[in-house]
Amino acid sequence: MFKPETYIKRRKQLKNDLKSGIILMPGNEESPMNYADNTYHFRQDSSFLYFFGLDHPGLTGLIDVDNDTDYIFGNDLTIDDIVWMGTKPSIKERSLAAGINNTGTISQLDEFLKKAKNSGRKIHFLPQYRALNNIKFFNWLNINPNDVNKFASVELIKSVVNQRNIKTDEEIIQIEEAVNTTVDMHLAAMRMARPGISEADIAATVHQIAIANAGELSFPTIASIHGETLHNHSHKNILKKGDMLLLDAGAENRMHYAGDMSSTIPVDKKFTNRQKEIYSVTLNAHMAAVNALKPGIKFKDIHLLACKTIAQGMKDLGFMKGDINEAVAQGAHAMFFPCGLGHMMGLDVHDMENLGEVYVGYDGKPKSTQFGIKSLRLARELEPGFVLTIEPGIYFIPELIDKWRTEKKFMEFLNYDKLKEYKNFGGIRNEEDYLITKDGARLLGKPLPKTIEDVENERK
Numbered sequence: 001m002f003k004p005e006t007y008i009k010r011r012k013q014l015k016n017d018l019k020s021g022i023i024l025m026p027g028n029e030e031s032p033m034n035y036a037d038n039t040y041h042f043r044q045d046s047s048f049l050y051f052f053g054l055d056h057p058g059l060t061g062l063i064d065v066d067n068d069t070d071y072i073f074g075n076d077l078t079i080d081d082i083v084w085m086g087t088k089p090s091i092k093e094r095s096l097a098a099g100i101n102n103t104g105t106i107s108q109l110d111e112f113l114k115k116a117k118n119s120g121r122k123i124h125f126l127p128q129y130r131a132l133n134n135i136k137f138f139n140w141l142n143i144n145p146n147d148v149n150k151f152a153s154v155e156l157i158k159s160v161v162n163q164r165n166i167k168t169d170e171e172i173i174q175i176e177e178a179v180n181t182t183v184d185m186h187l188a189a190m191r192m193a194r195p196g197i198s199e200a201d202i203a204a205t206v207h208q209i210a211i212a213n214a215g216e217l218s219f220p221t222i223a224s225i226h227g228e229t230l231h232n233h234s235h236k237n238i239l240k241k242g243d244m245l246l247l248d249a250g251a252e253n254r255m256h257y258a259g260d261m262s263s264t265i266p267v268d269k270k271f272t273n274r275q276k277e278i279y280s281v282t283l284n285a286h287m288a289a290v291n292a293l294k295p296g297i298k299f300k301d302i303h304l305l306a307c308k309t310i311a312q313g314m315k316d317l318g319f320m321k322g323d324i325n326e327a328v329a330q331g332a333h334a335m336f337f338p339c340g341l342g343h344m345m346g347l348d349v350h351d352m353e354n355l356g357e358v359y360v361g362y363d364g365k366p367k368s369t370q371f372g373i374k375s376l377r378l379a380r381e382l383e384p385g386f387v388l389t390i391e392p393g394i395y396f397i398p399e400l401i402d403k404w405r406t407e408k409k410f411m412e413f414l415n416y417d418k419l420k421e422y423k424n425f426g427g428i429r430n431e432e433d434y435l436i437t438k439d440g441a442r443l444l445g446k447p448l449p450k451t452i453e454d455v456e457n458e459r460k
């Protein structure tokens with residue numbers, strides 16, 4: 001945990017922003033996997049961690065804005081709990097670490113909320129994503145569990161996003177620790193990939209490194225020779241000659257800050273000429289995006305710069321034709337790059353995605369509905385303190401090629417005869433994590449090989 005002052009300051013900012021009412025923030029519970037006591041790995045809610053710091057199940061944070069009082073509610077361990085799981089400090093003792101003196105039991109929380117509801121006080125809460133917490137809102141406030149998010153407080157969402165979007169120096173140290181572990185995961189994969197090894201071998205190795213560094217994965221590992229499937233979580237294939245392995249994997253550190261990187265690794269140690277050509281286009285888009293990072297520029301414009309770089313590169317290789325600016329404006333490049341250039345990263349790998357991309361990445365402005373750009377998670381003007389990923393890619397998705405070809409879509413921009421030859425090519429992506437600084441941007445963590453030469457050298 002950070003020092004208590006960090007959490008006190010963050011909660012004070014919430015109180016200043018909201019001015020009145022109550023902020024109710026449940027943490028997460030253990031989540032059963034196949035029976036109650038056999039649980040998934042416990043992960044605390046990230047906003048709860050940010051404002052209350054405590055990394056245990058069964059807690060709820062409450063801020064009484066009108067009376068400037070912060071609470072932690074939860075039940076202390078029973079002797080049965082201690083027999084099976086060992087002892088822990090009391091909730092009162094643990095809450096002091098978050099700068100909180102006021103604690104109570106779960107039934108005292110129920111009483112508190114009953115009174116608050118009966119006296120008509122405004123109760124602010126964030127959108128929820130776990131069914132168990134939705135049921136709590138039914139019990140506390142009589143909201144249908146399916147409708148909880150309709151009553152989430154936009155004022156609270158905006159206040160939380162404004163704080164969490166700007167990473168402080170002490171947070172950057174944590175993020176950089178997670179990114180450095182992430183780099184080690186990718187280096188290990190680069191060194192072990194070879195014909196005969198399975199995707200599962202790679203996934204197991206990167207997971208081992210995350211756990212050995214006192215953390216966990218920040219999201220399910222993508223380790224696939226089918227890199228064209230953007231979120232491919234299957235690890236069933238064996239790597240073979242001529243394949244490329246796309247690894248998109250990240251660690252979260254002890255304090256739950258995330259790293260998120262992607263690399264594309266030739267299984268044969270050397271890329272083929274075809275692979276080199278496409279890889280170079282991705283890398284050019286990557287570097288163009290990185291060089292454009294600075295405060296004041298809209299991330300959407302950097303995304304479009306990457307799209308145009310990809311479209312120009314694909315035109316030079318004979319996959320595209322016509323006016324590149326027009327092709328990108330109409331969305332023809334999305335044949336190859338049907339997703340976004342990057343996203344915010346922090347306590348969540350897609351930071352605060354549960355609070356709404358429109359608030360986190362679009363400053364409340366609407367998103368495009370056009371195929372491709374509709375998947376861009378971040379578009380707003382960049383500010384110092386933002387931490388984001390840069391992850392352009394080029395993907396040959398057989399079903400998309402067939403669909404658009406049948407529909408005769410973008411015939412003026414796409415060369416389907418050439419595309420047909422690449423239907424089984426796969427996909428390429430590189431991804432790094434950047435901090436926006438006062439006058440530009442800084443790569444977070446140790447550099448990971450990403451040029452063709454550096455990746456091949458790592459494979460020796």
Ligand code: GLY
Nearest residue numbers: 219248249260261
């Ligand atoms: N690393 C997975 C993603 O960014 O979607």
Ligand code: MN
Nearest residue numbers: 260389391431
């Ligand atoms: Mn990412």
